[in-house]
Structure formats: structure tokens, C-alpha cells
Amino acid sequence: MTESYDLLLKNGDIVDPSQDMRQRGDVAFRGGRVAAIEADIPVTEAAEVIDVRGHLVTPGLMDIHGHFYYRGWPGAVDPDVACLPSGVTTAVDAGSTGWGNYPALRDYVMRDSHTRLYAFVHLCATGLTSLTARVGELQNLAFAQTDRAIRCIGDNPDQTLGVKVRIDHRATGEANALPALRMAREVADATQSQMMVHVSGTPVPLVRLFDFMRAGDVATHILNGYAHNVLDGNGRIRDGVREARERGIVLDVGHAGVHFDLNVARAAVAQEFWPDTLSTDIHTPPPDRVVYDLLGVMSTFLALEMPLEAVIASVTSKAAAAIGKPELGSLRVGSPGDAAVLELQEGEFSFVDAVGNEVPAGQRLHAVLTVKGGHRWRALAA
Numbered sequence: 448m449t450e451s452y453d454l455l456l457k458n459g460d461i462v463d464p465s466q467d468m469r470q471r472g473d474v475a476f477r478g479g480r481v482a483a484i485e486a487d488i489p490v491t492e493a494a495e496v497i498d499v500r501g502h503l504v505t506p507g508l509m510d511i512h513g514h515f516y517y518r519g520w521p522g523a524v525d526p527d528v529a530c531l532p533s534g535v536t537t538a539v540d541a542g543s544t545g546w547g548n549y550p551a552l553r554d555y556v557m558r559d560s561h562t563r564l565y566a567f568v569h570l571c572a573t574g575l576t577s578l579t580a581r582v583g584e585l586q587n588l589a590f591a592q593t594d595r596a597i598r599c600i601g602d603n604p605d606q607t608l609g610v611k612v613r614i615d616h617r618a619t620g621e622a623n624a625l626p627a628l629r630m631a632r633e634v635a636d637a638t639q640s641q642m643m644v645h646v647s648g649t650p651v652p653l654v655r656l657f658d659f660m661r662a663g664d665v666a667t668h669i670l671n672g673y674a675h676n677v678l679d680g681n682g683r684i685r686d687g688v689r690e691a692r693e694r695g696i697v698l699d700v701g702h703a704g705v706h707f708d709l710n711v712a713r714a715a716v717a718q719e720f721w722p723d724t725l726s727t728d729i730h731t732p733p734p735d736r737v738v739y740d741l742l743g744v745m746s747t748f749l750a751l752e753m754p755l756e757a758v759i760a761s762v763t764s765k766a767a768a769a770i771g772k773p774e775l776g777s778l779r780v781g782s783p784g785d786a787a788v789l790e791l792q793e794g795e796f797s798f799v800d801a802v803g804n805e806v807p808a809g810q811r812l813h814a815v816l817t818v819k820g821g822h823r824w825r826a827l828a829a
């Protein structure tokens with residue numbers, strides 16, 4: 448007989464914020480897409496059946512800030528190693544390359560990866576690869592050409608999301624901070640695309656950066672602990688930060704190990720101020736730096752008592768909205784067939800930040816399996 452479905456996940460605890468769904472049930476896939484969500488789908492109807500009782504079933508997770516130009520930059524990681532084993536089926540390269548080397552990211556990484564990848568194109572022609580030589584990428588604005596960046600984004604509309612710029616002491620210094628932001632604004636406007644702005648370690652006040660940002664732009668590293676963070680001198684969320692959110696600017700975590708401060712996060716949480724999206728800024732860290740995968744960042748926020756459904760939303764439906772891809776991050780019937788099966792492990796864990804603070808945790812998320820394109824994803828043998 449011919450089965451109706453390629454794959455059936457049985458008895459899961461389905462959490463899909465895109466449909467306001469939390470229910471016990473079955474998810475079936477056919478032809479690379481989600482084909483059915485029902486309380487009980489007969490096992491005879493599927494070619495492969497996996498009993499996921501006791502585990503969460505979520506849409507494929509999305510990490511909107513990582514670095515995946517691993518064939519060209521030692522600071523980056525292989526997306527299929529960093530993402531798929533953790534339930535992440537869609538990821539965004541956050542400006543590892545600029546217009547000069549973006550074609551190599553596209554042709555030698557994105558084209559070969561099973562992980563669905565998008566990219567922000569850095570304002571600097573060579574992206575972050577200058578960091579290999581310990582040179583901030585926009586210390587010299589001769590490395591930024593708006594016309595070429597505009598052409599690069601315009602020529603690659605399916606894979607690029609917009610322009611990336613880092614406003615930071617090392618990246619731009621103070622003199623180039625606002626000129627670089629102005630140039631990024633020009634690129635985003637000309638291409639009608641998004642701007643992702645690194646706001647950690649900025650030499651100018653955070654709220655000043657928001658003046659250049661519009662609805663849909665992403666401020667990443669939003670819970671960093673450097674000067675000009677989201678808190679004012681009294682530990683209150685700055686009015687300008689709340690206004691930025693009201694204007695539709697996406698506030699993204701971009702943890703990175705060095706751009707996340709638990710004291711800032713705790714103060715934000717105490718004021719019920721949650722980030723919009725959780726992301727890793729995953730990269731190859733130096734030996735003394737802890738960079739979490741997306742499950743580690745999600746588990747950190749569970750430890751900070753962010754509700755589970757909100758944590759899942761921030762890496763599925765809200766992440767999809769943040770990158771303008773609402774068809775992703777969902778288990779709606781007809782959606783791309785990506786899902787994560789996650790176990791909420793009980794135990795004694797702790798999660799750290801940039802400066803050695805720790806948050807204890809009684810649970811953490813662990814990926815049991817990943818569904819990509821309607822089939823169980825398996826790592827190739829090493």
C-alpha cells in the first residue's frame with residue numbers, strides 16, 4: 448500500500464505559537480511540508496513513524512544571528528554542525544561577508560548547506576573577515592561602498608535580508624559610528640530591506656542609534672552590559688528603548704558569550720521587558736569564551752523565568768516575522784516541513800554570561816531530533 452505521509456511524529460506535546468497551539472497530538476509530513484496536525488493519525492498512514500511521547504514538538508527553530516562563512520573565515524562555524532543537531536533549521540548569517548565576499552558565502556556555504564540560510568550583507572566590503580587581522584571592519588570607511596552593497600543586496604533578493612553594521616568601539620570607533628550608520632540607512636532604504644545593527648559596546652548612546660532605525664530593523668545584542676545599554680542610571684529600561692519597540696524595531700539577543708549580561712537581563716525581566724528574538728551569534732570562540740547554541744540561549748531564558756511558550760515563539764513565529772518570512776517558524780498545514788523534537792531535561796544546570804555571572808537552572812532543553820524538509824535529519828557520519 449502507499450502511505451499518505453512520509454513521516455509521522457506521534458504523541459508529541461505540540462507547541463506552535465504561530466497557531467496559539469499547545470496540545471498533545473501528532474504531526475505528519477508529506478512532500479516536504481507539514482501535511483496534518485491531529486489528535487490521532489493512524490501509524491499505518493506513514494512510511495516512518497517516530498513516537499515522541501514526553502517530548503515537545505515545535506516548528507523548526509530559527510537563529511537570526513550567527514556566523515556561517517566557515518570556508519572563508521575562521522571565526523565562523525559550519526551551519527549544518529552548529530544548527531541542525533540543535534533543532535535549528537533556519538539561520539541567518541549576520542554580516543560575516545560584505546559585497547566583496549558575499550558571493551563566496553552564497554556559492555560555497557549557503558548553496559551546500561542543509562540548513563536554510565539567509566544573510567545580512569555587511570556594509571564593509573569584506574564583512575568581518577578583517578577581524579582575523581585584529582582590525583575593526585569600519586575603522587576606515589574606505590571599506591564601505593554603499594553603491595556596491597546596494598547592488599549586492601539587489602542582485603540576491605532571495606537570500607539576503609538587508610545590511611549589517613556594527614556600531615562598536617572596535618568596529619567603527621567613535622568618529623565613524625554615525626557616518627557608518629548613515630551609510631547603512633542609505634543601503635537599507637535603496638534596497639527596501641532591513642538593517643541589523645550591532646548595539647553592544649557602542650561609542651554613542653543607544654537611543655541615538657535608534658534614531659536611524661525603522662520598523663523591521665533589528666537591534667542585536669540588546670542585553671549587553673557595556674556602557675549605553677538598555678538601562679538608565681537607575682536601572683530602569685530607557686524610555687527610548689521602549690519607544691523603539693513601539694516603533695517596530697526588533698530587539699534581538701545575539702548572546703555571543705560577550706554580548707549578554709545577566710544583570711542587565713534580570714533587570715529587564717523584572718520590568719517585564721523580554722527580548723523579541725533569542726539568537727546565538729554563534730561563532731568560533733577563543734578558549735575562555737562560552738558561546739551557546741540556540742538551546743543554551745533558550746535554556747538561559749527559561750532559567751530567567753521567561754515562559755516556555757514565549758521562549759519558543761521568540762525562535763519560531765517571532766523570529767520568522769523578524770526576518771520577514773512568516774511562512775517559516777510554523778507547523779501550520781502547508782508550511783515547510785521543519786520541526787524540532789525537544790526534551791526538557793530536569794537536573795542542576797547553570798548558564799553564564801560575558802562577565803562570569805551565573806543563573807542556576809532546574810531544567811534545560813535538549814534536541815532529540817530535527818525534521819528538515821519533511822524528513823528526519825541525520826548527521827552524516829564523521
Ligand SMILES: [Zn+2]
Pocket residue numbers: 512513514541701728
Ligand atoms: Zn555577530
